Every structure is written in structure tokens, then in C-alpha cells.
Amino acid sequence: MSAVIDSHHDDHHHGPAKGLSRWLYTTNHKDIGSMYLWFSLVMLFIGGAMAMVIRAELFEPGSQIVSPEFYNQMVTNHGLIMVFGVIMPAFVGFANWMIPMQIGAPDMALPRLNNLSFWILPVAFGILLSTFFMEGGAPNFGWTFYAPLSTEYAPPTVTFFIFSVHIMGASSIMGSINIITTILNMRAPGMTLMKMPLFVWSWFITAYLLIAVMPVLAGAVTMMLMDIHAGTSFFKAGGGGDPVLFQHIFWFFGHPEVYIMILPAFGIVSHIIETFSRKPIFGYSSMVYAIASIALLSFVVWAHHMFTVGMPIAGELFFMYSTMLIAIPTGVKVFNWLSTMFKGSLTFETPMLFAIAFVALFTIGGLSGIMLAIAPADFQYHDTYFVVAHFHYVLVPGALFSLLAAAYYWIPKWTGKMYDETLGKVHFWMSFISVNLTFFPMHFVGLAGMPRRIPDYAMQFADWNMMVSVGAFLFGISQLLFLFIVLKCIYNGKAATTEVWEGAKDKGFEWTVDSPAPYHTFSSPPSMESLKSSS
């Protein structure tokens, strides 16, 4: 082992290559992490622009700026981009940057695979977005692409969509293999599994979820490909196939996918709340068990997305009960976060503000989730704006806020510079107010009967929709401010200390290295002793 290290001795001292080749050929976890994060920020603005088109069309009743056909393309691609192009890659970006630093490893276990799993992502989204310029237009069947709308009745570009999903899946699977391998093999001596930072734990479990379900998604799109081009009838009722089978397969992937987008957020928020409460996290082991049980339950709840397909009553009841069970570990997490803050010494820097908003608003999303789990009531909620409100509450002030919190929390360590705290707080309050203005009224129009995915609506929904649109435009503008804050931090920020946040030094290995973190960290493993609190 030492012989290997010696023979590569020189590598430890030179920095990144110059120019474009640094990024194309890099195997450095920090470079790759940064690329993932910039990629997802760019996709956030593309997917966000689509949301703006949607809200402009829905600003008032009547046909406004786009055709119903293009509206469907916007809805579909907004969903696909936000799920696969923003939330997932952003979490992978944080995993790349932070997992090696948090476990005291010099890099990811499989650096070349890491490079490949990033670089096929822009290819996948290049293919997806290119369909906008093709005959027949981009995919228009919703991000859930139910057959036969996405097979027999799809535009010809569906084949490009399928190829693009395959590539995204390959990227996710490679990334997950890398994360699991890194966590299992490269922890600092003495860091047992139950001493791992919670962000590492949350990603460890998420990576297993990804490996379990991305192949299922690949299977679903492959069956679609066969139905479209090879004359099979997996989902074609006319050929003896089963359109409902598609939904079972899709949601067997789709529900774990929902947790893939939120579990790493649990890890991030735990770290931030712990740091700014100046107290250890409350109930570390129950946090780990809660994440694990949410992950396990995610495999047996999928058909709660399908309460109206005409399942037998035993199925309806089973999926209702299993879904309700998820409230228990989720509630445990919320209470643990509150208990961490209880009797702490709280300060409210931007990351903490976003983390607190996460806990508060994710709770709202969780409670509407309990309502949706009640199968007979779901007959009224299903496929209305109530559902849209629910999943945006867990994905925007949930997953996205945790990502923003994490960016503010770790950017001083990455760049060695502080972001502008005042602007950060302005960004927070603008986002917090507009996100509620956007998504809260959706509960009302949903309950009053507005179906989702419609380009025009009845008069009774007009007032709330106008308010939602105003909120959405404001939220969009707020995120431009985030871009400005990041750039200002990189080019013009004040120098950050090694510790960055008061008392952070014993909260994790990442706060023991210089700011900015050197291009190569931990060429010899750090000692767990260095984290022992001095208090």
C-alpha cells in the first residue's frame, strides 16, 4: 500500500491542469462535484424558464401565449429537467464534494468512472432538449409518461427521450456504485458506520435506492421502445397488453425516486441545524434508522399514485396503510430536528434560515402527504392541483431549499471566501415568501376541483391562479439573485477562516482543512481524535 502511495508521490503536489482539459479529463472529486453543481444550476434556469412559460399561460383564463400542445411539452420537460437534471445531479455534486471530505478520504474510490458519470449527463440532456427543434416537437406526455399516450400516441421524438432516460439512468447507477464503494472502503480509521456523518449516511442509503430502481426505469422505457419499434404489446391493449402494467413499473421506480430526491436533504439539514444550534444532533441513531426505514417502505407504497386505476379494495387498503406508516419515521426526523434546536444557542445565518424553512415547509408537504394517503379522500385529490401543491412543497421548499442551504453552508469551504450575508438573507426572504405565494394557493384550487396539467381553466380558479403566477415570477427572479451571490462570492468574497462557522471545527473533517479546501485533501487519513469536542 505504501509503495503505491510513494510511486505517485509527485501527484500530491501539482494542482489542476490548465484550460478546458482540466474539466474534460478531470478525475478530481472537487472538480467533478463543481461541474455537477454548475450543470444543475444551468438546468435549474432552463427548467425554471419552462415553469415561467407555464405560469404565464395560466396567469389568466383563456389561451395566452402558447398552444395546448406546446404547453404539454413545457409541463413534461419542466418535470423531467427538475427531477433528473436539477435535484438529482445537484445532490450528486454535493456527494462528490463532501463525502470524501467528510469521511477523510483523498478522493472518490473510482475517479474515472466519476468523470464518465458526469460527462454523459450533458449528453443525455442535450438529446432531450434537441427534441424541441425536431418535427413533432418535444415529449408531451408528462414526466410520468403513461402508456399508451407515450407509445402509440407519442410524437416521433419519444425515441430520443427513451435514449436520454437510458443515459441518465446509466449516469445515476455509475455514480451510486462510486458512492457506495467510497463509503465502504475509504473511511478514516475509527470511523465506524454508526459514526459516519448523517449526510454520508443519507447518501449511502440513497445510492442503494438508485441501484435498485434505475434499472426498473430502464426496463420501462425499453418496453416502450419495443412497443413503438418492434411490434410488441407490453402496454398496448389492442395487442393484449396492459396499460396499467406501465404504471406499476413506473411507480415502482417512481416512489423510491421521490425519496432519492429528499433523503440527502435530510442529511444536509441535520448538519446545518446541528452547527447553528451549537449542539450535537439529537437522536443520531434514530435519524439513521428513520432514513433506512423510509427507504425500505418506499418499495411497498408505489400504488398510492394509482388509487383511481381500479385496483381491488385489498390493494387500495394495503397501499393506504403502508403509505401512512411513512409518517412515523418522517415525524421522528422533524421532532429530532426540533429537539436539536431545543436549548441550543441559535444563530440565523443564511444556511440556517433555509434549513429552518425546510423543516417548517417540508412538514406542510408531509401533512398534505398524509391527506393524500387516505385512499377514499384521494379520489377527490388525485390528479388535481392539491397533488401539485403537495409535491412542490416537498421538492421546492424541501429538496431545493436544502440544496441552497448546503450551497451557502459549504461554499466558504470550497472557495475560501464568504458569500455576502446580507444578500443571502435577502435571497432567503424573497424565496421564502414567493415559494409560499406560489404553492400554497395551489392547495385551494386543487380542493376546489382544478385538474393538473391543463392549459386553461374554469373561471372559478382565476384569482388564485393569478396569485400563483405572481409568486412564481417572483421566485424565478429570486434565483437569479442566487446566481449573483455565488459569482460575487467567488470573485469578490472576503476570506473565510478554516472553521468558517463558529464551533464547526468538531462537527466534521471538512472543517479541519484549509479554506479553500486544497485540490487534494487527506493524502494521509485524519484521526477521529481530531473531532473530539474541546468543550
Added chain:
Amino acid sequence: MFRAIKYSLSLVAALTANVSFGAWDDLNMSPGATQLSQEIFGLHMTVFYVCLAIGISVLLAMAFILFKYRKKEGVKPADFDDSTALEITWTVLFALILIVLAVPATSVMIKAYDDQEGDINILITGHQWKWQYEYIEDEVGFFSNLSTSLDKRNNLAPKDENYLLEVDEPLVIPTNTRVRFLITANDVIHSWWVPDFAIKQDAIPGFVNTGWTYVNEPGVFRGQCTELCGQYHGYMPIVVKAVSPEEYSTFIRDKKEAKIQQALLTEKLWSTSELMEIGEGIYQKNCVACHQIGGRGIPPVFPSLVGSEIVMRNKARHIEILMEGVQGAAMASYAEQLSEVEIAAVITYTRQAWGNAETGDGKIVIPKEILDYKTNKL
């Protein structure tokens, strides 16, 4: 913009004050018109109040903690990080709350899943983008299309109360009768939702789902398709008219008579202009969605009819397409949807309009030919 501000303020008022406000209908589910819908509404309110209570408690506790334990000079934070007793307590508490919710949910679910036959059974078929209703016992049926004009949709005419929630022919059902719906689809998946009945059932090709209702008072109930079914998904509303059993019998008798009258029409002598007139109406209602107002379609998905080889010179194939649909394309068969007269008229219209008559053979199609096509097929 002003309206948006006004409503932002009213939202704040609604959230902070415990007042009963007039616009409650715009904020909450409707209790509906049947016993089942009222039970589901009751269940919804129970779950809502439980969730509201939990939500308010959590948020208040959080606000208290954030205020009370903000950093102060000289105050040291505690360093506890565990309490098994506390964690067991709240885990058990969550489980108890869930059991309290699961009991009424299960009982309502069992009632909703009563799929015994109805006194009247109606087959509902979803098509892109209209609903077909067939009264199984009486063997009559019709299609129900959106009747809101394009001018209203394009903001050229003022919109009224039932904008996008009105149809040319509503489904008529009798009051005080158990009505069962058998729900399926002809092309993609649709979903038949009438909030006042608390029925939302997916209409899936190859499957027949069921739902049932029992309406006490006459009334008009409106709903919409709730499963994305293509570009005009937002434009296939549902209107159900509940009438007294007497009125319902009259309705069925009239439908049966109209069916006989329709059949007789194929014997009549038709002029080109008569067919053109009917055909234009049929085209506007059934064809413009894909083939567009000027007949030019949206190639390659929806082919243009202007200058089309089939429309100009191949009458036999033209009839066949209307009667059988086109495999693997969006074009459905209209043999069931339209009468012989209507099919003949719309074929004649497309062969004559947009200069097709001048460049093509200009042949018209009379209702008798459609009838013959049907007879020969048998």
C-alpha cells in the same frame, strides 16, 4: 396585478384570522350531492383538522424554540443528544394518530367499493377529446363535446360562468335511482371525474372500471377529465344532469325515436350543398382539433387534407379511413360516433372545401354509400 395583491391580502387574512369567509367554495372541497360524496367530504375534513392541529403545534413549538433559544451572551448551549424515553413516546403517539385516521378511512373505502349492478348501467368511453355515453339497457347513446366557443377560448368573446365546463349534450341520469357507470377508453387513458359524486375513475383502454352514484335532488353537476390525454386534455369536460325519473323516461323515449329517424335519413335524396352544410358543422366539432380549421393539419402527426391524394381522388379509401380509423395513428374510427348522414356529409365537405373539388375528382359521398359499406361488412 391589482387583483393578485387583493387576493394576497385576503389569503393573509384567511390564514391569520379564524373567520368564516364567503369564498369558502373556492378554498375547499365541495361536500357534493350524494351520501358517498358527503362521507368522503367528512373524512377529508377529519384528516384535515388532525393535520392542521399537528401542523400548528409543530410550527408553534418551532417558533417558540427559535425565539427562546436564540444565541445570547453568556448562555451556554446544552449538550444532550439522546432520550430514548422521549423518542419512544412520540413514535407511539404518531402510530396512535394514524390508527385514528385509518379506521374511518377504511369504512368509507368499503362503501365506495360497492360494485353491485345498478338499476341503470351506463357505459362511459373516453376518446381524444370527448366522452361517449351509452345507456346499456336502452341501447341508445351519444357523444358529449365541449361547447365553449373558440372565440371565448381565444379571448375574443367574454367568458361566462361555465367557461370550459359546458358540453353540447350532457349525460342525463334519473334521481333516486342507483346508477352504475362502467368506465373505459378507446385510445389513451382518460379519467372521469365528477367532484359532486366523488367519483374519479381512470378510463383505461382494455379495462372496464366501475363507479356508482345515487343522487337525491335534481341538478347539474360538472367535472373534467383528470388524466393527461393529449393536447386537448383540458377541453373535455363532463356535465351530468340529474332529472326526475319521469323526465328521464321521456328523455330515453326521445333518444330512441331520434335513432329511428336517423336511420330513415339515409333513404332521403341529398344535395351537395345540404351535405356541405352538415359536413362543415361536423368538421368543426370533430376534426379541427387535429386537422385544423383550414384542413392543413399539423404534419407529420396530423396530415393535411388539402391536396391529399386520398381526399382528392380515392373515395373508397376515404370512406374506409372514416369507418375504420388508421392503425398506429391518432385517427380513430367514426363508425360508432357519427351517423351515416354525418359521415357522408363530412367526407363530402372535405372533398369539396379548400379547393379540393377543383384539383381533385370532386366526387361527393351520400349517406346510402356509408350504409352500404356497413351492410357489406356484415
